[in-house]
Amino acid sequence: MEWALAIPQGINLKRLDDPWAESALTPVAHVRAVMEKVLGPVRFSRLYFGQEFCEKALPAAGELEEVLAAAHAAGLAFTLVTPYVTETALARSEELLERLVRLAPRAEVVVNDWGLLYLLSRKFPTLVPVLGRLMNKILRDPRLSGYRLGKGEVSTPFQMSYLAGPAMQTLLEEFKVRRIELDYPPQGLDPHLPDWGYRSSLYVPLAVITTGRICLMNAWGMEKEEKFKTSRQACDRKCRFYWLEMSDPSGQVRKSRDWRIVQKGNTVFYLQREDFLAKGLEEAARTGVNRIVFQPEPI
């Protein structure tokens, strides 16, 4: 198993020295214990840098350079993680890729936007594209229950993905995508994941429920007429200082022993508790997942 350590921003670089340092959001020691119990000793050999959710949090080129140098010094392979981007951030994304290709021409780039995949294939053919976890379209609905959940060796429709179909396999082959990324969904991983035809990565311990360009945290403190707007580019990045614990007193989304629902910045996640996390890692090992991405802070 390959282990990747994920940091969203340059200010998280100190985690490289101490991957198991406490995190505001993630019970790191518990997660480590589960990972090591299920899969053995964790030795990170790759650094994931960046995040999938917010174009406003794209790193500066200098930040990328600093993190890349630190990864190199630590003997870690490097993966740049990119978010979905509007036209506003497309040029900045391209500048970032230009810098990356100069410094590490064969680095990996996780894409969560068809436009960035297209850009990579046209302008940066040496960089290695990885299809991010927002692109597999597998439901991660905390309300999935009952007969819709997986039952062992037979794939259920909710475990399968369009990525496993011949049409997408051919298309992604043309774009040189050999690796796809996954969350552990409530319904479990497809027992026939090895037949999908890709190498695969699993993120722990946070799985993405939903994400968007309208940000509750960004709106805090703004004048009413400025709240909940996508056109406003200014952001004071309050997501660096706060996160939200969510609960639903109406019971539409029930409390679960498997996870807690949290929001960080513009994205809602379920943070997996120990037994559910262990189950996901066991299934990952069984279904040929060959990279675990440990991401204590998603954004």
Add this chain to the structure above:
Amino acid sequence: MKILAPVSSLSEALPLIESGARELYCGLSPAAWGKEHGENIWLNRRGPGKANLADSEELEKIVALAHRKETKVFLTMNQPGYVKALYPDLISFVRDTLSIGVDALIMADPGLIRRVKEKEPAAVIHVSSLASVLNSSSIGFFRSLGAQRIIFPRYLDLQVLHKMIEASERDLEFEVFILNDGCVFEEGFCHVSHAFGGAFCHNPAWSYKLREISAGGNKVSRLPAGGETFQQNVDEYKRWLWLGIKNFGGFPGPGGYPLGMCGLCALPALQALGIASLKIVGREASLRKKAAGVKLVRKTLDLLEAGCSESELRERAKELKGVPGLCRSGYMCYYR
């Protein structure tokens, strides 16, 4: 610019066309599909029920009627991704619908688009907002697959739309949302299903506890300058949800026109951008609401075509909508 209206039965088609729609879109939920694939696997983003037509005979009649009235009909096959077991039925379904004269297919799955263009090169493909086409490179990606129209996701502001269109090839058409129904999150990156108890995000009961991030035991929180508490922000968020996302609870304004998300004030700018089509959301809505929506957009377009200035049109659109106070909040605007 043409008005694109949702239709979910033959009886709706003529009233919508007579109200001003020049394009219709619909979905189909054939009984055979449900029997073969189960009630949880939907052919489009709406489940069996009043949002979809029941059978291809009804679709055929709508197409015939619409074509007599010089109106086009588009069919939704807009799931973000279809698993491979469905492909034989999907391709056969595409062939059947094209043979009865459907003018375009609305799709988000790049693999399906590629396969349909291989099998049926003449098929016209509109790329759904579910495909999250947020930048010009993404437009290029879908153009390379053979798409002819891009449906922009909600809340791309006018400046971003301008840059995307400027950077794109001229052989594509563009469609935008003009009326009804918001989405809190990015539709194409939302991993929940409305089938499991409604919209996960709309739920007004959500409670948020603010947690501060500490580093080495030291709090690193940073409060916003204006003194607003986070709970006040959440209260305002719920007001925005009610007005814009939940369409003021579905109640119409005093003139009978629908409230909720709207882009009428942006019509002059959308026209200048060369937008081809204005989409009214809500296949599951009543005919009354759909027809009122079409009439509202038509009246505003008439003002524009009569040479109304931009500022005058904005005021007149607000008058038509009938709730200028709510309009001023901006919480019902697609283009802010």
